[in-house]
Structures are given as structure tokens and as C-alpha cells.
Amino acid sequence: MQTTVMPNYARQPVTFVKGDGALLWDTQGKRYLDALSGIAVCGLGHSHPAITEAICEQAKRLMHTSNLYGIAHQQALADALVRITGMESAFFCNSGAEANETALKIARLYGHHQGKNQPTVIVTEGSFHGRTLATLTATGNPKVQVGFAPLLEGFVRVPYNDVNAMAAVAEQHSDIVAVLVEPVMGEGGIVIPDEDYLSKVRALCDHHNWLLMLDEIQTGMGRTGQWCAYQQTDIFPDVLTLAKGLGNGVPIGACLARGKVAELLQPGTHGSTFGGNPLVCRAALAVIETIEQDNLRQRAEKLGQRFYQGFLKALEGTAGVREIRVKGLMIGIELDKPCGQLVSQALEKQLLINVTAERVVRLLPPLILSDAQADEIISTVSQLIRAFLNSNL
Numbered sequence: 323m324q325t326t327v328m329p330n331y332a333r334q335p336v337t338f339v340k341g342d343g344a345l346l347w348d349t350q351g352k353r354y355l356d357a358l359s360g361i362a363v364c365g366l367g368h369s370h371p372a373i374t375e376a377i378c379e380q381a382k383r384l385m386h387t388s389n390l391y392g393i394a395h396q397q398a399l400a401d402a403l404v405r406i407t408g409m410e411s412a413f414f415c416n417s418g419a420e421a422n423e424t425a426l427k428i429a430r431l432y433g434h435h436q437g438k439n440q441p442t443v444i445v446t447e448g449s450f451h452g453r454t455l456a457t458l459t460a461t462g463n464p465k466v467q468v469g470f471a472p473l474l475e476g477f478v479r480v481p482y483n484d485v486n487a488m489a490a491v492a493e494q495h496s497d498i499v500a501v502l503v504e505p506v507m508g509e510g511g512i513v514i515p516d517e518d519y520l521s522k523v524r525a526l527c528d529h530h531n532w533l534l535m536l537d538e539i540q541t542g543m544g545r546t547g548q549w550c551a552y553q554q555t556d557i558f559p560d561v562l563t564l565a566k567g568l569g570n571g572v573p574i575g576a577c578l579a580r581g582k583v584a585e586l587l588q589p590g591t592h593g594s595t596f597g598g599n600p601l602v603c604r605a606a607l608a609v610i611e612t613i614e615q616d617n618l619r620q621r622a623e624k625l626g627q628r629f630y631q632g633f634l635k636a637l638e639g640t641a642g643v644r645e646i647r648v649k650g651l652m653i654g655i656e657l658d659k660p661c662g663q664l665v666s667q668a669l670e671k672q673l674l675i676n677v678t679a680e681r682v683v684r685l686l687p688p689l690i691l692s693d694a695q696a697d698e699i700i701s702t703v704s705q706l707i708r709a710f711l712n713s714n715l
């Protein structure tokens with residue numbers, strides 16, 4: 323059938339018309355529990371009153387003027403992000419891919435300033451950084467790249483969680499300028515690296531004068547129990563990208579920088595028409611305020627422990643469950659076989675979940691989830707997994 327929307331998404335046969343907290347209602351009035359938050363976007367749940375009020379108030383006052391003029395809410399948001407992350411400057415855009423494009427442009431510019439004419443960025447296998455040409459080239463999943471050759475030059479790939487492989491690259495390439503890496507791989511299957519991975523990558527970057535660029539688009543904004551996952555270590559990145567949870571549904575991305583690259587992007591080097599307009603910045607400010615006021619980082623950490631313990635218990639001894647991985651409210655249950663059909667089976671039970679990397683059940687529930695809702699998710703997902711594994715014996 324011809325459709326007027328391009329058929330680039332495989333959609334579930336349901337349309338939602340209303341949301342409240344962790345709950346959604348479809349066109350038939352059926353209620354669902356949302357354990358995915360629009361893929362880590364609505365961390366404060368749906369229709370959060372503080373965010374709704376900020377958006378409505380700002381929409382009535384002023385939405386857009388362009389970056390040709392001062393924008394007070396953009397300045398306030400940059401100040402707030404600098405305060406909570408320890409970074410020094412911020413550029414605003416509209417999506418995660420665009421935030422990563424900004425990071426990659428910073429890396430190239432940084433390289434050229436050092437006389438490196440083929441500035442090259444180290445990226446990892448299994449990563450996901452977006453769908454634009456540069457970010458799909460950076461992405462470590464061939465499925466994202468197929469059909470879109472020629473890919474961009476200037477990338478070299480190493481296995482995730484392998485600092486020695488990164489160090490070896492330094493021996494072969496003289497034009498490395500940066501490392502771009504996710505602190506926990508989200509689309510890649512909730513892959514949590516060794517505790518000292520980021521510190522070791524930081525040390526390697528310092529040794530070679532490379533930039534450490536962290537993609538915290540999925541891990542950021544409180545989801546892992548801190549504003550950003552690197553805050554559980556003692557390091558800082560040089561470049562940090564955020565999007566998803568930053569706007570709770572309002573499209574906004576940010577690229578933050580620090581130290582020698584904080585002021586690299588000078589007038590004329592980069593821009594985005596909508597980037598950081600009064601409407602989205604006001605919404606993002608309300609998101610930060612709410613996460614702070616309601617202690618939602620601590621809540622994410624606590625809920626994460628509840629999920630971990632709950633799934634350990636509920637799935638104990640279940641053959642076919644390979645690993646349960648939890649970092650705050652990034653939850654992955656790896657099975658020993660592809661399990662995409664669990665998504666529609668969960669939907670039938672009025673629960674939204676996701677499967678990524680073919681065999682990893684991924685949950686990214688909102689930070690405002692109640693204990694009872696968490697327990698309901700644990701119980702439904704565990705039952706579905708057990709039934710799925712039994713039926714496939």
C-alpha cells in the first residue's frame with residue numbers, strides 16, 4: 323500500500339493519544355505501561371506538569387528568534403548544564419545525531435589546528451551515534467551503514483571495552499585526534515564496560531593529546547543515577563553530547579566542551595537555525611529543575627537496583643537467559659537467541675518494551691516510575707521471557 327509517510331520505520335500497530343507519567347492510552351482508550359520512555363526521552367514521564375507549564379507559558383510569550391540575537395533561556399540552559407556537568411561551554415541543536423556531528427566537527431577542527439590534515443576519530447564496534455552520514459559512519463553496526471556508501475573518511479574502529487586496541491591504533495595512525503565512545507552502549511545492547519574503562523581511555527587521550535568525546539545521548543540526564551555516566555568516575559571528557567532526556571520530548575541536543583576546545587567553534591564555523599530556541603531551552607531548564615527538586619538521579623539509581631534484584635530473582639535458573647545488565651534505568655536482559663517477537667507480545671499485555679542487538683530485551687523506563695510499576699514490569703517481562711524460552715526449546 324502506498325503511504326504518505328516514508329516506510330523507513332517498522333511500527334507496532336498501535337497509536338497513542340494521551341500520556342500521564344509512565345502510562346499511555348491508545349486510540350481505543352486502552353491503557354499501557356511505558357517501560358521505554360520514547361527510547362530514553364521522556365525521563366520525567368508523559369505530560370509532566372512542570373514541563374507542560376513551562377512549554378505553554380513560553381509558547382505564549384516567544385518561541386523563536388534565531389541565533390542572530392541573544393537568547394536568555396539558551397544562556398540560562400548553558401549555565402545550568404555547565405554547572406551540573408563540569409563542562410565549560412555548550413552548543414545547542416535539535417537531535418543526538420546533530421550533537422555528535424558537532425563533536426566530530428570539533429575533533430576535525432582541533433586536528434587541523436595541530437597540522438593534522440587527515441584528522442581521524444577512534445570509534446568502537448557495537449556503538450550507535452546516529453543516522454546522518456558522519457554519525458552512521460561512526461556507528462559500529464554495519465546494518466546502519468549498508469546502502470549508504472561511500473562512507474566518510476577519518477574513522478578507525480576498535481572493539482568496545484578494549485583500551486589496548488585503542489593504544490595499538492596510535493602506533494599505526496599519526497593523525498588520530500579524538501576518541502568518540504558511549505559510557506554504556508545503549509542500542510548496542512546495554513553493554514557496560516569495565517569500571518576503569520573510561521579512566522584508561524582518558525589517560526590514553528591525555529598521553530596522545532587526543533580529545534575524549536563521550537556520547538551520553540542515551541546515558542545522560544539522570545538515567546544512570548548521575549547527570550552523566552562519567553560522573554561515576556573521576557574523569558571529565560573534553561566533549562560531551564546530550565539529547566533524548568534533555569527535553570523530555572521537546573527536540574533538543576547539546577554538545578558541551580571543556581578546556582582547549584571550549585571556544586574552538588568561532589562565528590561562521592557551525593550553526594543550526596532552530597538550535598537552542600527559547601521554547602526548547604525553557605523546557606530543558608524545567609527538566610533540569612525537576613530532576614534536581616525531585617531527587618530523580620537518586621531515584622533512578624534505586625529503581626535500577628530494584629530492577630536488578632527483581633529480575634535476578636524472577637529469572638533465576640532460567641536456561642536461555644545469558645546476562646542481566648543494569649546501570650541505573652538502563653536495563654538489558656540478554657537471551658541466547660533473537661527475541662524481537664517479545665516486543666509485540668509485551669504490547670498485547672499493554673506493556674512497552676524494546677529489543678535491541680537482536681537478543682537483548684531493553685528497558686528504559688521513566689525516572690518517575692513507582693515501585694509498584696517497576697514490580698509490574700519485572701513480573702510481566704519475566705513471564706514473557708520464560709514463556710518465550712520454553713516455547714522455543
Ligand SMILES: Cc1ncc(COP(=O)(O)O)c(C=O)c1O
Pocket residue numbers: 417418419420422450451452453504508509537538539540541565566
Ligand atoms: C548513544 C546515542 N547516540 C546518538 C543517538 C542519535 O540520536 P538521534 O536519534 O536524536 O539523532 C542515539 C539514539 O538512539 C543514541 O542512543
